[in-house]
Amino acid sequence: MEAKLVVILAACILLSLSNKGHAQPCSPSDLLVNHTTMPGKVGGRPHYLVTVENRCVCTQLGVKLACAGFSSTVTVEPAGVVTPNMDNTLCTLYGGQPMHANETVLFAYASRTKISFRPVSSFLDCSIAPALAPQAAP
Incomplete structure (x- = not known):
């Protein structure tokens, strides 16, 4: 009986150690933000295309996103994809909607200055996954 208890205890310890590094598989740093300066000007200001890609498995x-001082001389396209908060220091991406693994969100804006749109925070949900195509039975 004592040997069984030792085996169970050892298994519990190993399981807790193996899961320790996997408790938070991703972070906002898994959101890759890229800026592209578009040719020409819009509303007399430089025009930027921003892509935000979720490289997290969840x-x-x-x-x-950090967006201090963000304002656009034209409507951000698509409308509502990036919304500044009341004090204009953070922006909510995609209305807070889920960004699945490998999904990319694009938007364009025109501004006197280029904004970094650095990812600051997000909530993870590893149970939400895009629908997978059904597999044929063998």
Whole structure:
């Protein structure tokens, strides 16, 4: 009986150690932001295309980006894809909607200055995954 208890205890310890590094598989740093300066000007200001790619294996929701001083001389396209908060220091991406693994969100804006849109925070949900195509039975 004592040997069984030792084996169970050892298994529990190994399981807890093996899961320790996997408790948080991703972070906002798994959101890759790229800026491209578009040719020409819009509304007399430089025009930028921003892509935000979720490189996490999990879905990220409620994504917040640093966007201090963000304003656009034209409507951000697509409308509502990036929304500044009340004090204009953070922006919510995609209305807080889920960004699945490998999903990319694009938007364009025109501004006197280029904004970094550095990822600051998000919530992870590893149970939400894009629908997978059904597999044929063998």
